[in-house]
Each structure stands twice: as C-alpha cells, then as structure tokens.
Amino acid sequence: xxxxxxxxxxxxxxxxxxxxxxxxxxxxxxxxxxxxxxxxxxxxxxxxxxxxxxxxxxxxxxxxxxxxxxxxxxxxxxxxxxxxxxxxxxxxxxxxxxxxxxxxxxxxxxxxxxxxxxxxxxxxxxxxxxxxxxxxxxxxxxxxxxxxxxxxxxxxxxxxxxxxxxxxxxxxxxxxxxxxxxxxxxxxxxxxxxxxxxxxxxxxxxxxxxxxxxxxxxxxxxxxxxxxxxxxxxxxxxxxxxxxxxxxxxxxxxxxxxxxxxxxxxxxxxxxxxxxxxxxxxxxxxxxxxxxxxxxxxxxxxxxxxxxxxxxxxxxxxxxxxxxxxxxxxxxxxxxxxxxxxxxxxxxxxxxxxxxxx
Amino acid sequence: xxxxxxxxxxxxxxxxxxxxxxxxxxxxxxxxxxxxxxxxxxxxxxxxxxxxxxxxxxxxxxxxxxxxxxxxxxxxxxxxxxxxxxxxxxxxxxxxxxxxxxxxxxxxxxxxxxxxxxxxxxxxxxxxxxxxxxxxxxxxxxxxxxxxxxxxxxxxxxxxxxxxxxxxxxxxxxxxxxxxxxxxxxxxxxxxxxxxxxxxxxxxxxxxxxxxxxxxxxxxxxxxxxxxxxxxxxxxxxxxxxxxxxxxxxxxxxxxxxxxxxxxxxxxxxxxxxxxxxxxxxxxxxxxxxxxxxxxxxxxxxxxxxxxxxxxxxxxxxxxxxxxxxxxxxxxxxxxxxxxxxxxxxxxxxxxxxxxxx
Numbered sequence: 001x002x003x004x005x006x007x008x009x010x011x012x013x014x015x016x017x018x019x020x021x022x023x024x025x026x027x028x029x030x031x032x033x034x035x036x037x038x039x040x041x042x043x044x045x046x047x048x049x050x051x052x053x054x055x056x057x058x059x060x061x062x063x064x065x066x067x068x069x070x071x072x073x074x075x076x077x078x079x080x081x082x083x084x085x086x087x088x089x090x091x092x093x094x095x096x097x098x099x100x101x102x103x104x105x106x107x108x109x110x111x112x113x114x115x116x117x118x119x120x121x122x123x124x125x126x127x128x129x130x131x132x133x134x135x136x137x138x139x140x141x142x143x144x145x146x147x148x149x150x151x152x153x154x155x156x157x158x159x160x161x162x163x164x165x166x167x168x169x170x171x172x173x174x175x176x177x178x179x180x181x182x183x184x185x186x187x188x189x190x191x192x193x194x195x196x197x198x199x200x201x202x203x204x205x206x207x208x209x210x211x212x213x214x215x216x217x218x219x220x221x222x223x224x225x226x227x228x229x230x231x232x233x234x235x236x237x238x239x240x241x242x243x244x245x246x247x248x249x250x251x252x253x254x255x256x257x258x259x260x261x262x263x264x265x266x267x268x269x270x271x272x273x274x275x276x277x278x279x280x281x282x283x284x285x286x287x288x289x290x291x292x293x294x295x296x297x298x299x300x301x302x303x304x305x306x307x308x309x310x311x312x313x314x315x316x317x318x319x320x321x322x323x324x325x326x327x328x329x330x331x332x333x334x335x336x337x338x339x340x341x342x343x344x345x346x347x348x349x350x351x352x353x354x355x356x357x358x
Numbered sequence: 359x360x361x362x363x364x365x366x367x368x369x370x371x372x373x374x375x376x377x378x379x380x381x382x383x384x385x386x387x388x389x390x391x392x393x394x395x396x397x398x399x400x401x402x403x404x405x406x407x408x409x410x411x412x413x414x415x416x417x418x419x420x421x422x423x424x425x426x427x428x429x430x431x432x433x434x435x436x437x438x439x440x441x442x443x444x445x446x447x448x449x450x451x452x453x454x455x456x457x458x459x460x461x462x463x464x465x466x467x468x469x470x471x472x473x474x475x476x477x478x479x480x481x482x483x484x485x486x487x488x489x490x491x492x493x494x495x496x497x498x499x500x501x502x503x504x505x506x507x508x509x510x511x512x513x514x515x516x517x518x519x520x521x522x523x524x525x526x527x528x529x530x531x532x533x534x535x536x537x538x539x540x541x542x543x544x545x546x547x548x549x550x551x552x553x554x555x556x557x558x559x560x561x562x563x564x565x566x567x568x569x570x571x572x573x574x575x576x577x578x579x580x581x582x583x584x585x586x587x588x589x590x591x592x593x594x595x596x597x598x599x600x601x602x603x604x605x606x607x608x609x610x611x612x613x614x615x616x617x618x619x620x621x622x623x624x625x626x627x628x629x630x631x632x633x634x635x636x637x638x639x640x641x642x643x644x645x646x647x648x649x650x651x652x653x654x655x656x657x658x659x660x661x662x663x664x665x666x667x668x669x670x671x672x673x674x675x676x677x678x679x680x681x682x683x684x685x686x687x688x689x690x691x692x693x694x695x696x697x698x699x700x701x702x703x704x705x706x707x708x709x710x711x712x713x714x715x716x
Contacts, residue, residue, distance in 0.1 A: 009450065010375060016688035017368060021706045029703075056414050058429050060462045065434050067425050071416050076423050078438075080458065082465020088696045092367065092464055096690045100438065104418045106450055107440020116691035120699055152700035176697055183700050330374035332454045333474035338446045339534055341478055342510035342541050345387075348379045 010334035013326040015113040015316055023316070023325045024117070030160035033153075035319075036125035037161055039311040047281035049073060050307055054261040059239075062086060068306035076102045077310040079115055094149065095119065101313045111317045112329060115309065120150055122312035123304060124157035126257075127232050131162050131206055133283055133290045134255060134298040135230035139205035140165045145197050145219055146211035146235060147171035147180035154208050154234070155180075159189055162206075166190040170200035198224055209243045210234040222247035227295040233267050234302050244299075246270045252299035255280050255290075257308075266301040277301070368692035371684040373471040373674055381674070381683045382475070388518035391511075393677075394483035395519055397669040405639035407431060408665055412619040417597075420444060428664035434460045435668040437473055452507065453477065459671045469675045470687060473667065478508055480670035481662060482515035484615075485590050489520050489564055491641055491648045492613060492656040493588035497563035498523045503555050503577055504569035504593060505529035505538035512566050512592070513538075517547055520564075524548040528558035556582055567601045568592040580605035585653040591625050592660050602657075604628045610657035613638050613648075615666075624659040635659070 015023070024032055043050070051071040058065045063084030070077055081097035088094055097115035102108060131139070142158050144151050147169050158164035167189055171177045177193045184191050194200040197219060201207050207229055209219045222245045225231070231252065235243045244267050254277045256262040263273055280300070282288035291298050320326045335344035373381070382390055401408070409429040416423045421442030428435055439455035446452055455473035460466060489497070500516050502509050505527050516522035525547055529535045535551045542549050552558040555577060559565050565587055567577045580603045583589070589610065593601045602625050612635045614620040621631055638658070640646035649656055678684045693702035 014687075017691045018688055018706075020691075021703055024703060025707045051416055053414070056411070056425065056427060058409055058427060058434055058462075060429075060431070062463050063465055065429075065460060065462070065465050067414065067427060067436060069414060069416060069425060071418075071423075073418070076416055078425060080436075080460075080467070082460070084463075084465045087464050090464070091696055092466065093690070093692065093696050093699070096466060098467070098689055102423060102438075102440070104416075104423070105420050105442075106445050106448070107421055107423050107442045108450065108454060109438070109456070114689055114691060117699065117703060148697045149699040179695070179698055179701065183698070183704060329372075330376055331456055331472055332451070333375045333378075333472060334451065337537070338449060338451050339506045340537055340541070341451070341475065341507040343537065345379055345382060345475060346541060348376075349383045 009108065010330060010332045011328035012109045012112050012331040013320060014329040015111070015320060015326050017114045017117065019325040019327070020114050020117045023319060023323060024121070026323055026325070027319065029156060033121060033125045033128065033157045033160045036122055036312055036315050037129040039315040040122065040126055040308050041129055041284060043307050043311040044281040044284050046072070047307070052258060052306070054264065055306065068309060070306035070310050071104060072310070074104055075314070076104050077306070077313050079306065079309040081115070081119065099309055099313050101317060109331065111313060112331065113313060113316055118312050118316065119309070120153045122308050123150060123234065124153035125161070126308050127154055127208065127234065127300065127302060128157035128161035130255065130280055130300045131158060131230055131232055134300060135162060136205045136228055136291070136294065139230070141168065141204045142166070142206040142208055143168045143170070143200040143204035144180070145170050145200055145207065145209045147176040148210065150210045150234065151180045152183045154210060155184060155189065156187060158206065159187065164189070164206070166192070168192045168194050168200040168202070168204055170194045170197050201225070204229065206230050206232060208232040208234060211243060217243055218245050219243040220248060221245045225297065227297065229297055231297065231299045232302065233299060239264060239269065242267050242270055249299065252297040253278070254299045254301055255283065256301050257303065257305040261305060262301055262303050265303045267299070268301055367466065368688060368690045369686035370467045370470050370689040371678060372687040373469070373678060373684050375472045375475065377683040377685070378472050378475045381677060381681060382479070384681055384683070385677065387514060391479060391483045391486065391515045391518045394480055394670055394673050395487040397673040398480065398484055398666055399487055399642055401665050401669040402639040402642050404430070405665070410616060410664070412622065413664065426664035426667060428668050429462060430668070432462055433672070434462050435664070435671050437664065437667040439473070439477065457667055457671050459675060467689065469671060470689065471671060471674055476670050476674065477667070478511045480666050481508060481592065482511035483519070484666050485512055485566065485592065485658065485660060486515035486519035488613065488638055488658045489516060489588055489590055492658060493520060494563045494586055494649070494652065497588070499526065499562045500524070500564040500566055501526045501528070501558040501562035502538070503528050503558055503565065503567045505534040506568065508568045508592060509538045510541045512568060513542060513547065514545060516564065517545065522547070522564070524550070526550045526552050526558040526560070526562060528552045528555050559583070562587065564588050564590060566590040566592060569601060575601055576603050577601040578606055579603045583655065585655060587655055589655065589657045590660065591657060597622060597627060600625050600628055607657065610655040611636070612657045612659055613641065614659050615661065615663040619663060620659055620661050623661045625657070626659055
C-alpha cells in the first residue's frame with residue numbers, strides 16, 4: 001500500500017485526558033486556575049464582539065446533549081457536553097465534554113481537546129473570577145454545598161483567586177463530603193465537614209451550591225441566608241433544575257453570564273422574564289456596579305457559557321505550544337491538489353483502480 | 359507518575375483519514391456507496407422520528423463553519439463542517455469535516471470520525487439514491503458539470519446505484535476535467551471530456567451540477583435543459599450560492615431533503631417561500647409520487663442534511679466492529695468513582711498534593 005504521511009495541515013493537535021492531567025500538573029492547579037481566569041476575564045471584557053447564541057440542546061428523558069459554539073471573528077470554538085444526572089449511579093460522569101478551536105479564515109480545526117477536566121477547571125475559574133468582584137471584601141470562608149465532582153475545583157479556585165482560607169462542606173451523602181475533605185487535605189485550607197446546609201453556611205461569606213438533581217430542588221431556603229453574602233449558584237443549569245428558593249432570588253442582586261441562556265436554564269427561570277439582572281461582563285469592564293453595599297446579597301446565577309470554553313481552549317492552545325503535551329491527530333483529509341480528494345483516496349489503494357472497482 | 363490506563367468507557371473509537379481510506383478500500387468503493395445509500399434510505403424512511411433542526415451556521419467573509427446535529431432518540435450525532443470556496447486557491451480543501459455519534463441514554467460519545475472523505479461518499483450516495491427514484495428509467499448517461507473534489511464520487515455512485523455507463527465531463531478549468539477523467543479510468547465507464555456545459559448535457563438523462571463559487575451563478579441556463587431529464591444540483595448549498603437559472607426551477611418538479619433548510623441554502627432560495635416542493639423521504643416511503651411522466655424535469659435541490667451524516671456514521675460504526683480500523687482515543691475522563699474527578703487528577707500527579715498545591 002502507498003502509505004503517505006499526512007501533511008501538517010491534515011494534523012490537528014489533540015489533548016487527551018492524560019495530556020490534560022499532565023498539563024495541569026506541569027503548570028500547577030492553582031496557577032492554571034489563575035491563568036484560565038485571566039483568559040476568561042480578557043474575553044469577557046471584549047464580550048460584544050463575540051458571535052453569541054444560546055447552546056443547541058438535544059433533550060431526552062435521561063439528560064441533555066449540547067453544542068456550545070462561539071467565535072471572536074478570528075477563532076471559532078465549540079464544546080460538546082452532556083448532562084445526565086443518573087449517570088453517577090451507573091459509575092459514569094454526569095458531565096463529559098470535549099471541545100474544538102478552528103481558524104475562521106479557512107475553517108480548518110486547530111485544536112481538539114478533552115474538556116471534562118477542562119470544564120471543571122473553567123467553571124471553577126469563572127466562579128472565582130466573579131466572586132473576586134462580588135463577594136464581600138476580605139471573604140475567608142465558603143460553604144460548599146454539594147460535594148461532587150466540581151466541589152474541590154471550586155474550593156481551590158476560590159483559594160487561588162479570592163484568598164479563601166476556610167471551607168465548610170455539606171452533602172446529603174456523607175461519603176461525598178469525606179471524599180472532598182480527603183482530596184482537599186494538603187492544599188493549605190481549613191476544611192470542616194458539616195451535618196447540614198444550615199451548619200455549613202455558619203460564618204460563610206461565600207455560599208456555593210453545586211448539586212446535580214435534574215429537578216426543582218431547594219438546597220437553600222429563604223431563612224438560611226443572611227445579609228452580606230455572595231451566593232455562587234452552579235447547579236441550576238438546565239430547564240427544570242434549580243437549587244434556590246424563589247424568595248432568596250427576590251432578596252438578591254442577580255448577576256448572569258448571558259441572559260438569553262440563563263433565563264432558560266438558570267435559577268431565574270423561576271422569575272418573571274423581565275426580572276432585572278446584570279451581565280457580569282459589564283461589571284468586569286466597569287460599565288455596571290458589582291457589590292455596592294455590605295448587607296447586599298449578590299447572586300451569581302451561573303449556567304456556563306460558550307465564551308468560557310473558548311477562553312479555556314485558547315489557554316490550552318497557548319500552553320501546549322511550549323509543553324508539547326498533545327498528539328497530532330490525522331483528522332483532516334488534505335490531498336496535494338485540493339480538488340483531487342478522490343485521487344488521494346485512489347492512490348492509497350492496495351491495487352489502484354482494479355481492486356477499488358469491484 | 360502513577361500512570362493508570364484509561365478505562366474502556368473513557369476510550370472513544372476514532373477513525374482517522376488513514377483508517378477511512380483503508381476502510382473504503384477494504385469494502386470497495388462501489389459496495390460502500392451502496393451500503394451508505396442503504397443506511398441513508400432506511401433512515402429517510404423513519405424521517406419523522408428524528409430530532410431535526412436547520413444546521414447551526416457561523417458565517418464570515420471567507421466562508422462558513424457549521425454544526426449539524428440530529429438524533430433518533432437512541433443515538434445522537436453531529437457533524438462539524440466548513441465551507442470556504444477560496445481555500446482551493448491556497449492549496450486547502452473547500453470542505454473539511456468530522457463527526458461524532460453518542461449514546462442518548464448517557465451522553466457518552468461512541469464514535470469520532472473524519473468526515474471529509476465520508477461526506478464526499480455520503481453526498482454521492484444520497485444523490486444516487488435519489489436519482490434511482492427520480493431519473494428516467496434506463497438512464498445511462500450523466501453530464502457532470504464541475505469536476506472538482508466531489509465529481510468522481512458522484513459519478514461512481516451513479517454507476518454503482520443507478521447503472522450509469524457514460525459520463526460527460528465539463529469544468530471551466532480543463533485541468534480539473536483532465537484530473538477527473540484520469541481518476542475515472544479503470545472504473546468501467548465511458549468518459550467524455552467536453553468543452554462546454556452545453557456539449558456535456560447532450561444525450562444525458564441525468565445532469566449533475568457541482569461547482570464551488572460562493573455567489574449566485576448560472577451554470578445551467580434555461581434554454582440548455584430539455585424535457586425528460588433529472589437534475590442533481592449539489593453546488594447551491596448556502597445563502598447567496600446557487601447554480602441554476604430561476605426559469606429552470608419553474609419548469610421542474612423540485613425535491614428536497616428538509617425544506618426549512620433548503621429554502622435558506624438551496625436553489626429554491628431564488629423562489630417564493632411557499633413554492634411547492636416534495637420531501638424526498640416521502641417519495642422513498644411511497645407517500646408522495648416521484649417521477650410521474652417521461653417529459654417531466656425532476657430536480658433534486660440537494661444541500662446535505664444532518665440525517666445523511668448520521669446514517670454514514672452509523673454505517674462506519676457498524677463496519678469498524680469487524681475490521682478494527684480505528685484507534686481508541688483517550689477523550690473522556692472516567693474516574694473509578696464518578697464523583698471523584700479531582701481525585702483522579704490528583705492521584706496522577708508526580709508528587710500528589712505538594713506539587714499540585716504550588
């Protein structure tokens with residue numbers, strides 16, 4: 001067989017799960033969370049030039065599969081991500097993801113990457129970036145309610161970016177709390193396992209909710225939340241899935257990524273469609289106020305937006321240039337003469353023409 | 359470093375360009391085109407149960423990048439595809455593509471495949487499947503106008519599926535015609551190179567147009583097309599890009615894949631939005647008539663639809679089970695305990711905790 005090596009244009013850098021883990025350890029998890037937050041912040045600050053659309057969702061009884069595309073006019077990116085709450089019981093991840101960057105000018109992909117780990121990293125980096133501008137000054141303590149796959153990432157990002165020193169854990173499953181506490185040992189944080197959500201929020205300036213039930217739930221009820229806190233609500237992220245009592249929403253100033261998507265998927269699906277919200281990019285650029293009073297309750301109603309994935313993929317693309325932590329993937333057919341796709345195929349045959357024409 | 363092999367769930371079969379070429383040669387190009395047509399036909403016959411949406415397009419001055427998702431309720435599929443007409447001049451493919459299948463039940467990807475070659479194969483298989491029911495009985499001769507990357511695939515599919523024996527080639531670039539004629543040698547067809555589109559259509563019962571300009575063009579003018587032919591219009595496939603004079607459309611019975619998409623992208627963007635068209639799946643199920651008179655002009659206004667890619671990916675998935683022509687790709691993070699994504703990452707560190715907590 002004629003075995004020609006693919007040309008450089010045909011090869012797309014691929015970051016596997018193994019390479020992503022090596023990259024995180026090479027950079028260090030805290031520096032990488034800060035690096036991701038910095039890329040996300042710079043993309044949020046040029047929010048208006050992005051091509052934005054609510055994600056393209058395919059819902060089923062068991063969960064959802066989504067495509068999240070965006071573009072800054074030079075680079076195009078999208079993420080494939082699923083959400084299947086029942087997966088955990090079957091030994092599978094609730095959320096898996098991968099993503100791609102491409103050159104807008106010629107449409108050729110330039111990066112394919114695992115994004116299960118990267119999504120956990122970028123979600124935590126986004127939460128901490130937002131908490132940095134919304135949480136009370138000098139916040140030291142976070143209640144982490146829901147101690148699943150995202151909990152350690154959230155906690156370490158709040159340490160790396162907001163100076164968190166104490167975390168108070170609660171999960172309806174004590175095994176999840178024990179797992180989270182064990183994973184956080186050695187990261188220089190005071191970790192307290194709590195027996196109820198109410199106990200977890202004692203003394204916390206930041207309250208993060210991140211549970212996975214695909215249903216309306218009330219992780220926080222109205223009487224649990226006092227004045228002067230920042231709520232980082234991660235788990236309410238698809239239609240029918242919320243975590244907060246509506247009364248809390250009415251007492252809070254609400255900040256969102258992309259209102260068109262959050263009104264469908266976030267906590268605010270419980271509110272009127274014209275309930276006032278502030279877009280977080282406007283806080284970052286100084287066009288809108290963030291926290292304006294000590295007693296204010298700020299709420300980041302986070303559902304995750306395509307630009308965060310775009311930023312994370314941009315960060316990875318820049319990092320692998322120097323580390324070489326990728327495989328070249330033979331993803332694109334690239335004949336010498338672009339009109340001669342068939343010829344490339346035909347000349348690769350064991351016995352050109354004759355064998356092919358059977 | 360603790361180097362654990364990824365679990366089977368974490369590995370997604372990946373069909374590279376090299377593997378796709380080997381698969382085509384292993385099966386044989388004509389049997390594979392027939393196999394693809396058979397999968398496409400069976401999916402078209404269960405059209406109504408698919409989750410259908412016009413593709414999600416990101417347009418730029420240079421071209422378009424599109425995501426084409428669909429689902430039959432059990433399997434989800436999507437294709438990434440670009441269209442950049444100016445790429446050819448820069449030595450790049452106008453169209454490159456890759457695609458994915460996933461399990462709707464848990465959202466895990468089950469196949470990732472190159473689709474530049476596969477798109478050429480499925481487009482040709484679809485054209486021939488449609489010509490089989492719409493072209494005049496006993497058609498032997500096709501005019502192939504536009505002799506670029508798709509032309510040989512179209513011709514061989516018409517031979518394999520419709521019994522074509524003669525093809526008449528024309529392209530504004532004689533080099534493209536020479537390339538196409540050379541590639542078709544040895545496939546048992548009478549090949550005639552022509553000096554004009556008018557000459558190419560002499561005696562042809564099937565006229566295929568497949569040119570790549572991103573603009574309104576008139577590849578066929580009204581006076582060139584006589585009665586009793588089938589027109590297979592491939593190249594009009596995005597807004598502003600058409601190939602046929604409107605007068606031909608008015609003389610034809612028009613068949614389309616998915617009207618919602620074709621009215622935006624196909625030849626019929628030149629017509630009123632309520633101009634009658636027939637959906638090809640209804641012809642295949644017997645719910646609508648195909649060709650009903652010898653003198654009728656039938657027109658397949660083909661733009662390519664997500665279900666054809668879904669069928670093609672299904673076919674490839676079934677074929678690689680026995681041939682082993684794929685690589686297992688480490689795309690999905692899959693910790694032993696699904697809630698312990700962080701622990702999987704942390705335990706893979708060269709120096710757990712200490713090195714990571716820098």
